[in-house]
Amino acid sequence: MKKKLLSGIQPSGTIHIGNYFGAIKQFVDLQESYDGMVFIADLHAITTIHDKDILSQNILNVALDYLACGLDPKKICLFKQSDIPEVAELARYFNCITTMPFLERATAYKDAHMKAKEINVGLFDYPVLMAADILIQDADVVPVGSDQKQHVEYARDIALKFNNIYGETFKLPEPLILKEVAIVPGIDGRKMSKSYGNTIPLFGTDEEIKKAVMKIVTDSKSPDEPKDPETCNIFALHKLFLKENDLKVLRDQYLKGGLGYKESKEMLLKEVLDFITPMREKRKEYANDLDKVRAILKEGAEKAKIQVTQKMNIIRNNVGVKI
Numbered sequence: 001m002k003k004k005l006l007s008g009i010q011p012s013g014t015i016h017i018g019n020y021f022g023a024i025k026q027f028v029d030l031q032e033s034y035d036g037m038v039f040i041a042d043l044h045a046i047t048t049i050h051d052k053d054i055l056s057q058n059i060l061n062v063a064l065d066y067l068a069c070g071l072d073p074k075k076i077c078l079f080k081q082s083d084i085p086e087v088a089e090l091a092r093y094f095n096c097i098t099t100m101p102f103l104e105r106a107t108a109y110k111d112a113h114m115k116a117k118e119i120n121v122g123l124f125d126y127p128v129l130m131a132a133d134i135l136i137q138d139a140d141v142v143p144v145g146s147d148q149k150q151h152v153e154y155a156r157d158i159a160l161k162f163n164n165i166y167g168e169t170f171k172l173p174e175p176l177i178l179k180e181v182a183i184v185p186g187i188d189g190r191k192m193s194k195s196y197g198n199t200i201p202l203f204g205t206d207e208e209i210k211k212a213v214m215k216i217v218t219d220s221k222s223p224d225e226p227k228d229p230e231t232c233n234i235f236a237l238h239k240l241f242l243k244e245n246d247l248k249v250l251r252d253q254y255l256k257g258g259l260g261y262k263e264s265k266e267m268l269l270k271e272v273l274d275f276i277t278p279m280r281e282k283r284k285e286y287a288n289d290l291d292k293v294r295a296i297l298k299e300g301a302e303k304a305k306i307q308v309t310q311k312m313n314i315i316r317n318n319v320g321v322k323i
Ligand code: TRP
Pocket: 006, 007, 008, 009, 010, 041, 044, 129, 130, 133, 134, 142, 143, 144, 148, 151
């Protein structure tokens, strides 16, 4: 029996190569060896998106993005969170055994609080809904970026507490963080993130991608000078695209001198464009057949429901609402 893997993706607009190498590629690679489920976390997105058109557009876009990146609906169950409203019911049961101080320790909440942002109850409660997503499916492993590790720990803690109060009901999920790809540097050298505005878009136009690559921050060494590949932001990105041998050749050119940063950027641009061209074409095909995408999500939800119906029966029984 394959282990069960589950992860959620935020429908939060344009994806970038940091998303791809940090998360999407993991799902695509892992779909071979796990019994996988990936859902579009629209009930999470509404903590911040309150525009109907933007939300529904984002949901479709993220489905297109992931299908284009190689998620295969035959291998992995892809669905939309809100098609399984039972997670909201489960979150309610969890809410009633979860304390405010416990949630106040969540880093996402603390960040928002520090920035003095208006915090709605949905955002405060985010880790609880996320625990429900994971635990309702009896997931064994949850692949997430390192920033989400704490949320998986919340899911474990909530499962333990529920099991203590109501009897053994949930298994404890493990986070799965692939180390080498966990942090992709952005064009300014900090972690690539939309909130830093330092991204290279995955499905941008050639022009947009070129603009981002040419803006990668470097020191001011002239083309002739030897350069340190390990501190170069361009080189860090080459590592994602080049094979071992080509990378070695490039490293030697850096150390020897003679290769300018501009030239290195032009090489990188070509690597990025070659890499994404097939994915772009696939995305276009799906975008021309949105009914097919809707059908994939519907079928995914029906599959996900089988486990959910059984599990909710047990949960309702253990809580005592089933009479
Ligand atoms: N919080 C995750 C993110 O922001 C998305 C998410 C929601 C998720 N529910 C989940 C991830 C359950 C893994 C499992 O990326």
